[in-house]
Amino acid sequence: MIELENIAYNYGGGELLSEVSLELSPGGFYFLTGPSGAGKTTLIKLCYGALVPTTGQLKMFGQDRRTMERDDIAQARRRIGVVHQDCQFLNHLSVSDNIALPLMVSNRDLLAEAVNLKELTNWVGLASRAQALPPELSGGERQRAALARALIMSPDVVLADEPTGNVDWEMSQRLLRLLVELNRMGKTIMIATHDLGLIRAAKSQVQARVLRISNRRVQLAGADL
Amino acid sequence: MNIDWTKVTEFFAGDTQADKVVPPTGYTAWLTLFSAGAMAFLAVFVLAFSFATGKLAEHWGADLSRSSTIKISAPQDQLDSQTAAVLKVLETTPGVAGARALTDDEQRALLEPWFGPDVPVDALPIPRLIEVIESSAGFDSDGLRLRLSAEAPGATLDDHTRWRQPLIKAANRLRFFGWMSLLLIAASVGAIITLAANAALVANKQVIDVLRLVGARDTYIVHAFVRRFTLRALTGGAVGMLLASFAILLLPTPQAEGGFLTDLGFVGAQWLWPLIVPLLAGCVAFVATRIAATRILRETP
Ligand SMILES: Nc1ncnc2c1ncn2[C@@H]1O[C@H](COP(=O)(O)OP(=O)(O)OP(=O)(O)O)[C@@H](O)[C@H]1O
């Protein structure tokens, strides 16, 4: 799905990530962890093509990021559901429209997808908030809405950046169960988090691989987690 | 230029889904609407002004038939000899295409409005008139006057229509300024709409980021913004154009031929010109927003 081969990245200053090799394979469930500022969000952004690696090769669905046109990237993003760390909604549109946004921009027939949209909104427990505007939502509601938007296109890959950052333990368990359920449907999932409790909880439900960023490298964490 | 009309109709028919993604309000909306309206209003007036000066120049030019008159007032017994002398002088004057003494009948016709049909032309000591037709090069009237005074002391040259020449020049120059003003107005509309579009797009940077994040193509984003701004400029332009056209229609109708202010307006097919104004505003908005949107997208991965 997404392959990183010996990539390095910096924002113009010192190297933030280096010698990162990683492959997100179909049906895999990954956690990405590490201290704040380690580069989790950066790595996620590299994975959906928002950033270009300084060196090394990154492939999205077999295509080299460097040779991809802007339209190719747009096309690839329709196969990747992203839950952004700060959600990113269009504040003038209702929650329901925001969830449907990926359908709108890819010119899908919204009527044909109406049932799907409704089911998904119910599934994340936002049925009663569907007509609210994003700024009116609580932190947890925002994150569920962001997850729903990431899933509406039934993507092959879901990249979730701190999806449980703003929610209590109970809600984070619910979100996790949603993601595990998706993984069982065959989706590739990567969750960036520094919530070790969440990772432990996941391990009892799914075969998860834990990647840890430390010292600019990405390593597979051992059984100590 | 090859225009794909299906794309043009698609553009105006629009896509309500795509329209929704651009936030609806903001001061840039009013800025675009107002500036397009104000500029269209001005443009229509300047157009009318240009047509009026054009008409004026034409009007004066037509009056200025290339003919002058030489009047010979002399005692009855010298009249014929002086007439012959004048005709001879004219024959050798460069710039004169032809000359002819008016017949008694023609002179009587000229006098009729004042003295009635039964003027005894022969009995009255009225001057004889010679009509002089200029060639396109024109003659040197001072030189001709000098020679006439030597050959025929009773002859006077009347080239009264010549005084209008500088006026025609002025009218033509006014018309030129009119077209210049139109150009400047078009440029200002372009500048204002570009600024408004830029401001709107910068303010909506986050919207553009979100759209890219969820997989929108550049064309989708550009199209949504360009459509919004083009329609706004078209609407503003149309309102301005209609107001100006009404204002011009309401001007008093021409009283006398050649009046200047009262001639301000459009005649017949000239009314098509104001219709072009909002279209032009729309085109300017289209191009300006397109450039601005493309530029901002380049900074959005
Ligand atoms: N656009 C940017 N320009 C310059 N530096 C940046 C930019 N974005 C992030 N950084 C820096 O890169 C480093 C890694 O940021 P990143 O957001 O990837 O960390 P993170 O692991 O996601 O942290 P957190 O757990 O707090 O979300 C930080 O030091 C941050 O300040």
Ligand SMILES: [Mg+2]
């Ligand atoms: Mg982060």
